[in-house]
Amino acid sequence: MSSANLTREETAARAAGIHLETVDVDLDLRDAPKTDAATFPAASTLVFAATVAETWIDFIGASVDDVVLNGVPQAVDWDGARVRISGLAAHNTVIVRGRGRYSSSGEGLHRFRDPVDDEVYLYTQYEPADCRRVYPCMEQPDVKARWRFTVTAPEGWEVLSNGPESARTPVDGGVRVAFAETLPLSSYITAVAAGPYHRVDGAWESAGHSVALGVLCRASLAPHLDAQEILDVTRRGLDYYGTAFAYAYPWGKYDQIFVPEYNLGAMENPGLVTFTESYVFRGKATAAQREARANTILHEMAHMWFGDLVTMRWWDDLWLKESFADFMGAHANVATGAFPDAWVSFASRRKGWAYEQDQLPTTHPIVADITDLEAAKLNFDGITYAKGASVLKQLVAFVGEEAFFRGAQRYFADHAFGNTTLADLLTALEASSGRDLTAWSDAWLQTTGMSEIRVERGDTRTLVQTAPRPHRLTVGLYAFEGDRLLRRARVELDIDAPRTPLSAPVLPDADLIVPNDDDRTYAKVRLDERSTDAVARGLSSIDDAVTRAVIWAALWNAVRDGELPVRRYVEIVSLHARSEPNVALLADAIVHTGFAISRYAREDDRAGLARSWLEVAWSALHAAAPGSDAQLAWARGVGAAASMTGERAADIGAFMRGETAGPAGLALDPDLRWSWLIALAATGHAGPVDADAELARDPSARGHSRHRTVLAARPDAGIRAAAWQAAWTDESLSNDHLDATIAGVRAGGRRDLIAAHDADYFARIRPVWSERSIEIARRLVVGLFPASESLVDVDAWLAANADAPASLRRLVIEQRDGLVRALRVRSAQSAG
Template sequence: MTSANLTRDETAARSNVIRLEAVEVELDLRNARDLTTQTFPTTATLTFDATADATWIDFIGASVDGVTVNGAPREVDWDGSRIRIEGLAEHNVVSVRAHGRYSTSGEGLHRFRDPVDGEVYLYTQYEPADSRRVYPVFEQPDMKARWRFTVDAPDAWQVLSGGMETGREALPDGVRVAFAETLPVSSYITAVAAGPYHRVDGVWEGGDRVVPLGVLCRASLAVHLDADEILDITRRGLQFFEEAFAYPYPWGKYDQIFVPEYNLGAMENPGLVTFTEGYVFRGASTAAQHEGRANTILHEMAHMWFGDLVTMRWWDDLWLKESFADFMGAHTAVAAGGYPDAWVTFASRRKGWAYVQDQLPTTHPIVADIPDLEAAKLNFDGITYAKGASVLKQLVAFVGEDAFFRGAQRYFADHAFGNTTLPDLLSALEAESGRDLTAWSRAWLQTSGLSEIAVERDDVNGLVLTQTDPRPHRLTCGLFSVTGDRLVRQGDVEVEVVDARTPLGRVSADGIDLVLPNVDDSTYAKVRLDARSTDVASDHLSSIDDPVARAVIWAALWNATRDGDLPVTRFVAVVSRHATHEPNVALLADALAHTHAAIGHYAAADARDALAGAWVETCWNALWAAQPGSDAQLAWARALGAAAGRSAGKADEMHAILARTAPAPDGLALDPELRWAWLIALAATGHASTEDADAELAADPSAQGHVAHRTALAARPDAAVRVSAWRAAWEDESLTNDHLAATIAGARAGDRRDLVADLDDDYFARIRPAWASRSIEIARRLVVGLFPSSGSLDDVDGWLAENDDAPAALRRLVIEQRDGLARDLRVRAAQPVAP
């Protein structure tokens, strides 16, 4: 293990002997516009008490230029990750002068040049431990400090940090901006952004306070920034959270900045929340996209309390912020955000993510064992976020919503600006609800895996609910009958279950055509439909009025397909029949995406081409039949773009529409995002040329256009082109994070494994050196994105056997990819033989 990979034990030992008070940071970013300059001066002054003679300060950068301890210069003792400090007094002021490196990986201080106008933009991203790439710090969440930032930058730039700006001083070649001291926060949620960002201001009046609001993006995206909608959601959220948590928003201002080449959806830096530019919609956008953005805004806002005000002690308890924020994002979108179907989307998307993650061999409890930072980096997953949120939804039902929020209020009041672990939260909830949560916590937070629930039709006992891996559930079973051409809900059975088999009160199955366990999606479990219910759902799914019930059925059918229990051909037939009648665009988009995945991953080899061709026809016909300008029309257009990368059945027609030699469907917004998606698909089948891609880039010279252009060129179905892209991904370290992703996407486009199959041995030879030499984010993209989807497990099994001493985080990624391949092979083998 390198010294950069901090462990839980050593950081706990450090915080036991160091009491951090304050950190002052000075950054000089005046050279940022000169892309030949790779470093920037950075100085940190840390004030702390110590009960030990020595410690270390974390810094990963270009150089450490000077260290003073209590006013006395010291010899620099730095190994590239840790600065060793000795001779500490009871009270200490340590100043470190250094040079950091500008980042192009989205980790640390990321620098981006906009190809539209040549302007340079900077922003920071730290979680879990990358503030040490920008300034010397104690890089662990349980060492909070008051922070004061001073940033030198070019004139006329927006310069931001978590605190309010307090002053500007002119410099000979720029400006010095000072910021107010923050309240105590952990290093990973400090933040800086600088550049000629476009800004829209607003305010929120909370009682007798006025909170300044800001929404920012690159200047070239300003025309697309719907700031009014973003500010409206922000005001709604702040009002809701202050009342729900009975604790005033503590961070002064609330800036939200949409930044380029971002690795995440968003990050909860108090006072300066960062978001991916994907939430600035450059063209047509569906209601589901707006709901998703609102959910993310509210998720990050919940962190102002869960995570920022009260922070987990170490990454084992990452769920203390992420599970809660994921739950609160959906809850608040329904309660105050104006999106009443947010739980429908949650049932389909977030839970679907959790179910996939929880069936991997690397699954873990919500309260995880995280021994080091590499493990922490990979734990931002479907368990910590979506399963945790699902379990919290059940907890709210278990203790009652009022008691849950009173418990949260007690938790914030008791631990404001501190660090906590699981017992701290449970004790607050127990005190307000009067319920002992020990057994609940043990069953849901401290175990891994998921139950599979089903209902059997028993001639003697009536309906019997069964579950594998038994856990306590409070759930509702919906009973449906076919009436005319519709499935109508006839009643519900509410039940608390613990055992593997639970009779449903001798409810008769007579006249019940479909039994739907977890009809309201209140618990966390994989639903399995009985044979009769599956048949009825296949015929009548779209006739069910309740969107949550439809979401549960869509998920059950998809999970059955992933498990090899429902043939791919039948799943595709269900989607083809019912997706055109699905009014919820999030459910529609998920069904379309699942169909694409089913054909690519799970269809039998001898049936895949025919299925892919039929699916392109389905998408094409549905696109033309959809209501002009509707969300459904856009969803089908996007699905066609995905499907056309695998089958060229409509390539000529699509190319003609792009060339404007044939009309597009009425109302279809053929914006740059959709045009690029279609063009990349055509390139993957050899129906779009380099000249086509160049012409599209000329029409859309944006940053997004340059990324898409790179993918289109790499996607051409020529072995030399694909191999060149594959090698560039590994070897060209000048590629930014987004350009790397684009290169990988091109190399893998259209599932043309035959074009890169000879590189399997090279992949396994490269992954360990890449893990050692590249950042975790870049290495992760390489390991996952270029994993060989071969017809055998022999190569990956051989690598795992020969590399049992490889870093645990790397082995986890490879094991997960192996599991995905094993599922592909297993489900393909289970497909019925065509007559």
């Protein structure tokens, strides 16, 4: 195993022998604008007490130039990942000087050149262990320090770090900026950003306490930055969390920066939160998009306490911050009044992610067994985030909201600036609620999989669950009044057995019975046959959006499990989606329908379903209210549907060229135009001339990425082969350009154009895993996995590569499972 892949055992040993006090970091980024600059000077001074004679400092850079221990120069002992230090005293000062590498993969110090104005932008991204790509450090969450940063950069640039700026000195070729010392932080949440960023300032005031706020993005995106809404959500969150957690925001300033080519949604660096630029909307954004951004802002803000103030000891307990932040993002969105329907989106999107992840053979307990950093990298998944948040939602119902937040307050008070495990949290919650949470923890946090819940009709109605767990849930009973489904009763109950009678003083006859009607618990809901018939007739007549979310999710899970034929699902969506008022539920139904047709429909049915679905989307687009969120959602749906069939290519092309009038109120913003153009290219109705014309219209960074996709998406086997080779071999591709290339290769689901490369895929994935960064390798392994009609090739690779890195095998096993599901669902429909 490479020494870069730190293990739980060795980092625990280092933490036991070292007490890190301070780290001074000095970076010189003045050469960043130069096209030939690949590296930068980086130096760290670490001050620590030791009870061991030797240790190591982590650094994955271009070079280590000198090491000084307690004033004495040392021979450099560096293997490319670890700098060995021996002869330690009781108290030590170690200086490591070297050169770091600029990144184009979004890991470490990412450098981006804006094609609009040729300006260069830098930002860091570290979780779980890429701080060591930028400056020497001790890369583990339970070795915290007070950090002092000094960054030299070109004159006129914004230069930022976790703390507020404390001094600025002109130097030759730029400016040297020093930042105030931080409170104790783990290395993975330290941060630096630099470049000619556009900045909007604000402030949050509360009871005489003031926090400086900043919202930043690239200069070329400044016209699209709705900073005031972002600041409003930020102020609401700071108002709420300080009171809810009984602990004032501790990190001084609060900058939020939207950065290019970002691998994540956001990252909770104290005082300098980074976000994907996807949250800077270049055209009209739906309420669901704005809600998702607010959710992310509030998720990252929750981390200022859950994760930053109190940090997990090791990545086994990653959920201690991510599950809480995921829960708090939705909870605070509702509690602050920012977006009161946030739990509807949570039921559809976050839980949907969790349900899919939890049915994979690689699922794991929320409290996972993470032996090393490679495993940690792949554990940022639907279990750690969304299942954990779903389980916490149930826990809040179990102990009571007031007791839950009293427990959180105690947790922060007892462990501020420290590191914790599951036991510490349970102790705080048990003290606040008076409940023994051992059984709850065993059932929910330390097991895998999920229950399936359904109601069995007969002389009595019985709630049946597989994989029994304790649930507190609500069952809704609905009956038709005319064409409307109205709730006639709700039954609340606690269950933990496989079968529980559904009893109440009066149980009306019900056309529709919905287990988990209010989405309180975490379980896969299965509707009985009569209920499915009722939903097919009256789903859109149900008033409660959360209930509709539960039903939409139940239908989608039934499709994925082969219980509901794709054709019937398409019919239900076609009838009811155009009347769905919640745009998040509408958008999810549209996306799921396209996926169902491309992945789960029988091959003989696929073309016909694709054509009929495009007609539904096209009709709904024209019928939607002008300028509405629904109109935009259907317009995006048209783009996805048109990539599978060229039936509307002439109409789409004419509208894009301005030859015909499109739907009233629909603004063809750049992102929508590119999605339609990619669809046209995938069906052979657009080529390089069209791509070049669109790039001239939109020469932005995103435009350049989409241009690449259009060129690769053309339905020609030679073109797809060239894009395939570029994806694997062109190491100049940034993370975004690699994604764009992969999207072109896979465009339109044209298996016939790329099936010849299956053997090449399996020959390449192990070498690419060892030669490229894990982020780039992951995109290739997942994005280019063959969607074949057979398991022979993947099973042969797994058998021949039993000794491959566990993280690589996990990805292949997960992709295999998706293929198995698709083949099984298609087969079930053929048999039907």
